[in-house]
Amino acid sequence: MMANFAGSLILASQSPRRQLLLKEAGYDVTVIVPNDHAETPPRADESPRESVLRIAQEKAADVAARVESGLILAGDTLAELNGQPLGKPRDRNHAREILQTLRGEDHYVWSAICLWRRPDNHVLVDVDQTVVQMAALSDEAIEEYLDSGLWEGKAGAFGIQDRTGWVQIDEGSLSNVVGLPMELLSRMLTQMGESV
Numbered sequence: 749m750m751a752n753f754a755g756s757l758i759l760a761s762q763s764p765r766r767q768l769l770l771k772e773a774g775y776d777v778t779v780i781v782p783n784d785h786a787e788t789p790p791r792a793d794e795s796p797r798e799s800v801l802r803i804a805q806e807k808a809a810d811v812a813a814r815v816e817s818g819l820i821l822a823g824d825t826l827a828e829l830n831g832q833p834l835g836k837p838r839d840r841n842h843a844r845e846i847l848q849t850l851r852g853e854d855h856y857v858w859s860a861i862c863l864w865r866r867p868d869n870h871v872l873v874d875v876d877q878t879v880v881q882m883a884a885l886s887d888e889a890i891e892e893y894l895d896s897g898l899w900e901g902k903a904g905a906f907g908i909q910d911r912t913g914w915v916q917i918d919e920g921s922l923s924n925v926v927g928l929p930m931e932l933l934s935r936m937l938t939q940m941g942e943s944v
């Protein structure tokens with residue numbers, strides 16, 4: 749799929765995966781990383797869907813305050829099992845706990861996008877959901893994956909791109925699971941009048 753946006757996007761993210769997805773799709777990308785404190789963790793009084801929408805907007809707002817002109821893109825991704833958000837694991841033990849909870853289970857992955865245009869401060873926020881199933885992983889398989897270190901920095905302690913066949917998409921977008929729903933982005937750019 750080719751980008752339908754002619755200008756350069758300012759990616760408000762330190763995620764190499766988001767950058768790669770954009771570059772592979774033909775977008776011209778400049779990165780400005782949001783400050784750590786810009787992002788406040790999921791709250792008990794909001795759903796995972798509401799959390800990713802809010803956090804994506806927080807990241808975009810932080811970078812927007814430092815940009816005079818341009819189109820800023822921020823994203824946020826959470827996995828959800830039985831209504832509970834599963835974010836990035838704190839450490840190896842936490843990653844093991846998350847994977848033991850997720851194995852054999854249908855769950856959701858939510859990714860939000862916030863587009864924030866400067867200087868007119870036109871803001872769009874939207875979210876996509878993918879339904880995925882995690883294979884019934886053995887304890888040995890989990891330990892082997894933990895050894896790889898690939899779980900670090902990934903919502904739900906697992907990357908669908910890391911082990912083919914471990915996570916099956918039941919419904920929805922693959923790029924959404926990797927952290928940036930490209931189909932949604934394309935629709936949002938059109939909605940903003942940024943298509944060529």
Ligand SMILES: Cc1cn([C@H]2C[C@H](O)[C@@H](COP(=O)(O)OP(=O)(O)OP(=O)(O)O)O2)c(=O)[nH]c1=O
Binds near residue numbers: 824907909926
């Ligand atoms: C579920 C899943 C998530 N992920 C990744 C996407 C996101 O990068 C990460 C969730 O973390 P996020 O907090 O959404 O993003 P980030 O900290 O990596 O980057 P930034 O806040 O600067 O934008 O998990 C995968 O790569 N594969 C997967 O299968």
